[in-house]
Amino acid sequence: MADSSNDFELVRKFTEGDESAFNKIVLKYQQKIYWHARRMTGNHLDADEVVQEVLMVMFEKLKDFKFQSSLYTWIYRVTSTRSINFINKRKIKQILSFEDQGQDSIKNKEDIIADIETKEKLEKLERILQKVPPRQREIFILKNYEQLTYEEMAEVTGKSIGGLKSNYFQAMKKIMKMVKEDE
Amino acid sequence: MNEKIILYIDGQLSREESIAFEKEIQNSPSLQRELSKYRGFISGVKELSDIKTEGDYFVNMIPEFRKKIENSKKKKYHPKFAFATAVLAVIIVMFMFLPQNNITVINNYSNITESDIRDYFISAGDENFISNLPEDSSVKYDSLLDGMIYSALSPSNEDVVNISVINKLDYNTLIQSVNNDQADMIYKNLINKKIY
Numbered sequence: 001m002a003d004s005s006n007d008f009e010l011v012r013k014f015t016e017g018d019e020s021a022f023n024k025i026v027l028k029y030q031q032k033i034y035w036h037a038r039r040m041t042g043n044h045l046d047a048d049e050v051v052q053e054v055l056m057v058m059f060e061k062l063k064d065f066k067f068q069s070s071l072y073t074w075i076y077r078v079t080s081t082r083s084i085n086f087i088n089k090r091k092i093k094q095i096l097s098f099e100d101q102g103q104d105s106i107k108n109k110e111d112i113i114a115d116i117e118t119k120e121k122l123e124k125l126e127r128i129l130q131k132v133p134p135r136q137r138e139i140f141i142l143k144n145y146e147q148l149t150y151e152e153m154a155e156v157t158g159k160s161i162g163g164l165k166s167n168y169f170q171a172m173k174k175i176m177k178m179v180k181e182d183e
Numbered sequence: 184m185n186e187k188i189i190l191y192i193d194g195q196l197s198r199e200e201s202i203a204f205e206k207e208i209q210n211s212p213s214l215q216r217e218l219s220k221y222r223g224f225i226s227g228v229k230e231l232s233d234i235k236t237e238g239d240y241f242v243n244m245i246p247e248f249r250k251k252i253e254n255s256k257k258k259k260y261h262p263k264f265a266f267a268t269a270v271l272a273v274i275i276v277m278f279m280f281l282p283q284n285n286i287t288v289i290n291n292y293s294n295i296t297e298s299d300i301r302d303y304f305i306s307a308g309d310e311n312f313i314s315n316l317p318e319d320s321s322v323k324y325d326s327l328l329d330g331m332i333y334s335a336l337s338p339s340n341e342d343v344v345n346i347s348v349i350n351k352l353d354y355n356t357l358i359q360s361v362n363n364d365q366a367d368m369i370y371k372n373l374i375n376k377k378i379y
Contacts, residue, residue, distance in 0.1 A: 114237035
């Protein structure tokens with residue numbers, strides 16, 4: 001997990017009115033927030049929306065943060081929750097046809113990834129991951145991208161280790177099936 | 184795909200189960216291929232955990248967020264508040280144009296009865312006036328109208344004294360007390376007066 005040695009100090013300074021402390025916290029965690037949101041939502045534009053929401057939550061709620069968990073864990077939890085809420089809202093919009101299927105290709109055009117080969121690999125994986133239920137997707141991301149242990153994942157998600165193992169198994173089964181079909 | 188591979192790679196098999204599965208893999212080329220594919224997929228995913236980005240997205244993240252906060256502070260328009268205000272305005276306008284009660288317009292005053300007058304003031308909501316109405320139905324309606332005029336003019340005490348001098352009884356007393364000479368004098372004065 002991330003180094004939390006000066007997180008306490010930064011939060012304390014921000015609570016006392018030092019706005020630059022908030023900037024330092026964001027600089028420290030912005031990559032993790034973005035990539036977690038990106039893997040959950042599957043494209044840059046949606047991830048950017050989630051990032052802005054997460055920053056807003058941090059800005060408003062950080063003053064009440066009591067360090068009952070690490071700041072890193074809390075930020076991950078906020079990002080996960082906001083991402084899942086966003087995915088659910090997006091699904092509802094798609095069902096009600098507020099957002100047509102063509103939107104996905106438009107969203108994929110706008111990106112921040114420099115290397116085309118990497119971008120293609122990522123898009124392929126993102127397409128597969130989008131077919132996995134969000135809660136299972138979250139566990140897959142935390143385990144394989146963030147390389148968290150089940151204990152750490154339990155802290156982030158608030159779920160039991162047994163439940164997480166089961167979710168991961170179900171996610172992997174679906175993903176490997178889709179990988180096989182995609183070949 | 185053999186689901187045991189997922190449990191094996193994830194370390195969810197017991198020591199005995201792992202040893203038994205490893206033996207199974209050694210004896211099965213198809214299991215070996217599946218295991219290799221699985222490991223390749225996982226390592227491919229891990230490679231994608233550190234991607235180089237282009238542009239100033241991360242550099243601009245904080246300035247963009249600060250701009251958003253500033254905009255939200257300036258933003259006075261609150262959709263819920265605006266909706267509530269609009270609804271309130273509509274309700275007020277409706278109350279302004281809706282008749283408060285069914286007030287009947289009376290055109291022929293000669294046909295007014297006491298119950299009409301009572302109904303009128305009840306519908307107009309003038310409870311004070313109703314409570315001051317005489318209970319005796321034999322009272323002439325003129326007196327009711329006098330009462331209305333009296334109430335409308337709100338005369339002072341001095342006015343009341345002057346008015347009371349010229350009521351019906353005082354007028355007769357006054358006429359009787361005037362002698363012929365006084366009557367002639369009054370007549371002469373009146374005949375020379377220009378009355379418009």
